[in-house]
Amino acid sequence: MFLKNQKENTFASLTLFSVFGLAIIVLWAANAAVAQTNKGAYLDFTGDGKTDWVTISALLNTPGHPFRWKVLGNPASPVSNEAFIRIFDYGSIGDIILAGDYTGDRKTDLTVWRPGSQSIFYSAQFPSGTGGIMLDRAVPWGTQTDGSFAQGDYDGDGKLDYTVTRRNADGSVTWYILSSGTNVMKAVDFGFSGLGASPGADFTGDGRDELVVTANVNGGLTYYIGDAVTGELVLIRQWGFSNSFIDRSFPPADYTGDGKADLVAVRQNVNPLVWYILDPATNTATATMFGFGQRQGGSRDQPIRGDYDGDGRQDIAVYRGNTHTFYVLRSSDGGITTQPWGEGEDSALSIPYFVFIVD
Numbered sequence: 001m002f003l004k005n006q007k008e009n010t011f012a013s014l015t016l017f018s019v020f021g022l023a024i025i026v027l028w029a030a031n032a033a034v035a036q037t038n039k040g041a042y043l044d045f046t047g048d049g050k051t052d053w054v055t056i057s058a059l060l061n062t063p064g065h066p067f068r069w070k071v072l073g074n075p076a077s078p079v080s081n082e083a084f085i086r087i088f089d090y091g092s093i094g095d096i097i098l099a100g101d102y103t104g105d106r107k108t109d110l111t112v113w114r115p116g117s118q119s120i121f122y123s124a125q126f127p128s129g130t131g132g133i134m135l136d137r138a139v140p141w142g143t144q145t146d147g148s149f150a151q152g153d154y155d156g157d158g159k160l161d162y163t164v165t166r167r168n169a170d171g172s173v174t175w176y177i178l179s180s181g182t183n184v185m186k187a188v189d190f191g192f193s194g195l196g197a198s199p200g201a202d203f204t205g206d207g208r209d210e211l212v213v214t215a216n217v218n219g220g221l222t223y224y225i226g227d228a229v230t231g232e233l234v235l236i237r238q239w240g241f242s243n244s245f246i247d248r249s250f251p252p253a254d255y256t257g258d259g260k261a262d263l264v265a266v267r268q269n270v271n272p273l274v275w276y277i278l279d280p281a282t283n284t285a286t287a288t289m290f291g292f293g294q295r296q297g298g299s300r301d302q303p304i305r306g307d308y309d310g311d312g313r314q315d316i317a318v319y320r321g322n323t324h325t326f327y328v329l330r331s332s333d334g335g336i337t338t339q340p341w342g343e344g345e346d347s348a349l350s351i352p353y354f355v356f357i358v359d
Contacts, residue, residue: 039101039106039153039158039207040101040105040106040107040108041306041307041310042100042108042305042306042307042351043099043108043306043349044106044107044108044307045071045073045086045107045108045126046073046084046107047105047106047107048074048310049106049307049310049312050074050075050307050308050309050310051074051306051307051308052071052072052073052074053071053072053073053074053076053326053339053341054069054070054071054072054348054349055069055070055319055324055341055342055346055347055348055349056068056069056070056097056346056347056348056349057070057344057345057346057347058093059089061093062093063092063093063094064092064093064094065092065093066089066090066091066092066093067089067090067091067092067093067095067097068087068088068089069086069087069088069089069090069110069349070085070086070087070341070342070346071084071085071086071087071126072084072085072339072341073085074308074339076339076341086126086127088127088132088133089133090110090112090124090133091110091112091122094114094115095112095113095114095122096112096113096114096115096148096149097111097112097349098111098112098113098121098148098149098151099111099349100151100160101158101159101160102123102137102159102160102162102180103159103180104157104158104159104181106158107125107126108126109123109124109125109126109136110123110124110125110126110133111123111124113142113148115142115143115144115146115148116143116144117143117144118140118143119140119141119142119143119144119146119148119164120138120139120140120141121137121138121139121141121162122135122137122138123135123136123137123138123139124136124137139162139178141162141164141176141178142164142166142176143164143166145166145167146164146165146166146176147164147165147166147197148163148164148165149197149198149199150163150164150165150175150197150198150199150200150211150212151163151199151200152199152200152201152209152211152228153200153202153207153208153209154177154179154186154200154208154209154211154228154229155179155181155182155208155228156206156207156208156209157179157181157182158207159179159180159181160180161177161178161179161180162177162178162180163175163176163177163178163200164176165191165197167193171192171193172189172191172192172193173189173190173191173192173193173195173197173213174187174188174189175187175188175189175190175211175228177228186228186229188211188226188228188229188230188231189231190211190213190226190231190233191211191213191224191226194215195213195214195215195224196213196214196215197212197213198212198213198214198251198252199212199251199351200212200228201251201252201253201261202254202259202260202261203225203234203235203252203260203261203280203281204234204260205258205259205260208228209228210225210226210227210228210234210235210261211225211226211227211228211231212224212225212226212251212252213226214242214249215242216242217238217242219241219242219243220238220239220240220241220242221238221239221240221241221242221247221249221265222236222237222238223235223236223237223238223239223252223263224236225237235280237263237278237280239263239265239276239278240263240265240276241265245268245269246267246268246269247265247266247267247268247276248265248266248268248303249263249264249265249266250264250266250303250305250351251351252264253305253314254312254313254314255277255313255314255316255331256277256279256313257311257312257313257331258279258281260279260280260281261280262277262278262279262280263277263278263280264276264277264278266303267293268293268294268300268303269293269294270293270294271292271293271294271295272289272290272291272292272293273289273290273291273292273293273300273301273303273318274287274288274289274293275287275288275289275290275303275316288316288329290316290318290327290329291303291318291320291327292318292320298322299320299321299322301318301319301320301321301327302318302319302320302321302347302348302350303317303318303350304317304318304319304326304348304350305317305350305351306328306350307331308326308328308330308337309328309330309331309332309333309337310332311330311331311332313331313332314331315328315329315330315331316328316329316331317329319342319347319348319350321342321346321347323340324340324341324342324343324346325338325339325340325341326338326339326340326341326348
């Protein structure tokens with residue numbers, strides 16, 4: 001059963017926070033939303049419409065120690081000392097990294113969600129120079145037991161909204177969505193305990209993301225898509241295996257260029273990797289081999305998400321950790337781009353895979 005309901009409220013606060021050694025005052029007041037359905041690329045820190053080369057690592061794998069971000073502009077300049085490079089610490093072990101465009105400038109903001117009795121989104125503008133990170137916004141939203149992987153642009157203003165999911169006593173799940181443009185809060189009931197919460201995706205092409213949850217149905221991964229305003233169930237599709245050792249399922253996104261989200265399952269227990277992509281609008285599917293999968297005596301590539309050629313479509317891409325190299329199958333012309341970047345224990349920063357709502 002998918003319960004549906006919505007409530008509306010206005011959220012404004014004047015709060016004093018201390019984070020990363022900075023004391024700041026944040027005035028979070030309602031502002032008029034500006035319509036902007038042309039969204040920027042994921043992990044595009046420069047605003048040129050292309051995903052940048054980004055790796056991340058933890059200096060020490062213990063709570064409280066910082067994440068180290070390493071960002072190389074795309075395309076990387078071949079001229080010595082002219083590449084766009086930023087290396088900095090932001091967030092810490094225990095935070096959830098939810099980088100995205102929350103301001104509508106088509107540039108990715110540095111954003112983490114820190115769970116606690118009062119959970120908080122901490123967001124900062126990407127550094128334009130070589131100076132340190134200046135915290136831009138601290139938005140209290142959610143509690144420690146909420147899920148935080150469900151961010152999306154649910155009002156269609158070109159900005160990600162602050163979103164958490166919460167299991168209720170009756171087993172239903174409520175999505176609490178705070179518009180980053182208007183400060184209006186909506187509470188929408190959609191799904192039930194045990195389903196996987198996903199970042200939102202636009203399945204209708206209207207510029208507004210739908211709610212996305214998944215379920216394990218007889219070993220397969222079933223997608224339930226809901227309207228972010230009414231909570232009505234609008235689409236059901238099964239695609240891929242729910243076992244993550246077999247398939248790595250990304251949150252839906254547009255790989256075909258029709259402005260509507262597609263379903264993606266990367267078969268990783270074979271070599272090479274096989275990318276199965278389903279267009280729900282036409283029910284057509286493709287299978288593309290790209291990247292090293294499970295193989296004897298070698299490590300498996302990390303499937304990643306991004307629009308690296310700037311054509312408005314997601315590219316099939318992997319990060320090879322043992323050589324610290326990105327490999328991209330360009331959707332624009334079918335060619336392959338390679339980019340060395342990273343070192344040591346770095347991994348590519350990519351959009352979260354599915355995470356199940358706490359039972």
